[in-house]
Amino acid sequence: MQKLLFTLITLLLCTGIKAQIWTSKNVTSSFFSSTPLEDIDALSKTGASAINIKTNEIIFKINNTSFQFKKKLMQEHFNENYIESDKYPTSDFKGKIIEQIDFSKPGTYPITIKGNLQIHGVTKEYQVKGSLVITADEVRATSAFNVKLADHAIKIPTIVFNKIAETVLVKMTATYQPKK
Numbered sequence: 001m002q003k004l005l006f007t008l009i010t011l012l013l014c015t016g017i018k019a020q021i022w023t024s025k026n027v028t029s030s031f032f033s034s035t036p037l038e039d040i041d042a043l044s045k046t047g048a049s050a051i052n053i054k055t056n057e058i059i060f061k062i063n064n065t066s067f068q069f070k071k072k073l074m075q076e077h078f079n080e081n082y083i084e085s086d087k088y089p090t091s092d093f094k095g096k097i098i099e100q101i102d103f104s105k106p107g108t109y110p111i112t113i114k115g116n117l118q119i120h121g122v123t124k125e126y127q128v129k130g131s132l133v134i135t136a137d138e139v140r141a142t143s144a145f146n147v148k149l150a151d152h153a154i155k156i157p158t159i160v161f162n163k164i165a166e167t168v169l170v171k172m173t174a175t176y177q178p179k180k
Contacts, residue, residue: 020103022139022176024049029062029172031147033165040074040164042067049174051139056097058113058141060172061090082154083120091119093126101132108133113143119152130172139176144169 027047033040047062064085069075079085095115114127130143148167149156156164 020053021179022051022053023179024051024141024174024176027060027062027172027174029060029067029170031067031171032169035163035165038163040069042069042075042078044068047174049141049176050179051097051141051176053101053103053139056099056101058093058095058097058115060093060174062092063090064088082149082156088119088121091117093117095126097132101134103134103139106134106136111141117147119147120154122152124151137177141174141176142172144171146170 025048026045027049028043028045029047030041030043044062044066046066047060049058049060051058064083065079067075067078069078083091093115095113098112098114099109101109101111109132111130111132112127113130115125116123117126126145128143128145130141133140146167147170149164150166156166
């Protein structure tokens with residue numbers, strides 16, 4: 001976890017801008033696949049994220065093996081057959097909040113984030129909606145968006161094609177506090 005967060009902060013600082021960095025050490029991310037034959041969902045609570053509140057840059061990094069499934073066999077297939085976690089250990093997103101947000105003003109703000117999502121070694125540009133809740137002590141970000149598996153070269157074998165959706169719903173939640 002510390003290594004993930006350090007990497008994220010280093011990436012943000014490498015932009016050459018001295019900034020105010022806020023970090024989240026326990027990003028919750030989940031995905032959901034629904035077909036008439038089976039629903040599949042998984043949850044990770046150990047991702048990391050950092051946001052530069054001056055430039056609106058935002059980075060997420062999730063260890064693929066951190067996703068927990070209700071059925072262990074699903075988790076095994078996810079890591080070994082579909083996401084190939086040995087070869088591609090992390091999924092990450094690097095982008096920017098499009099709207100100008102005054103992080104000094106508490107409130108709830110709808111946001112649009114544009115950036116690149118890397119899953120299974122394949123990077124694709126996304127533009128997703130979300131929200132920020134800003135309080136005096138923290139910033140909470142949430143977002144939900146669809147990911148088409150074929151866009152990230154995730155192949156579903158014909159034998160289980162009816163059990164895994166072509167598009168999965170991804171949800172992210174992160175609570176940020178100022179980097180000390």
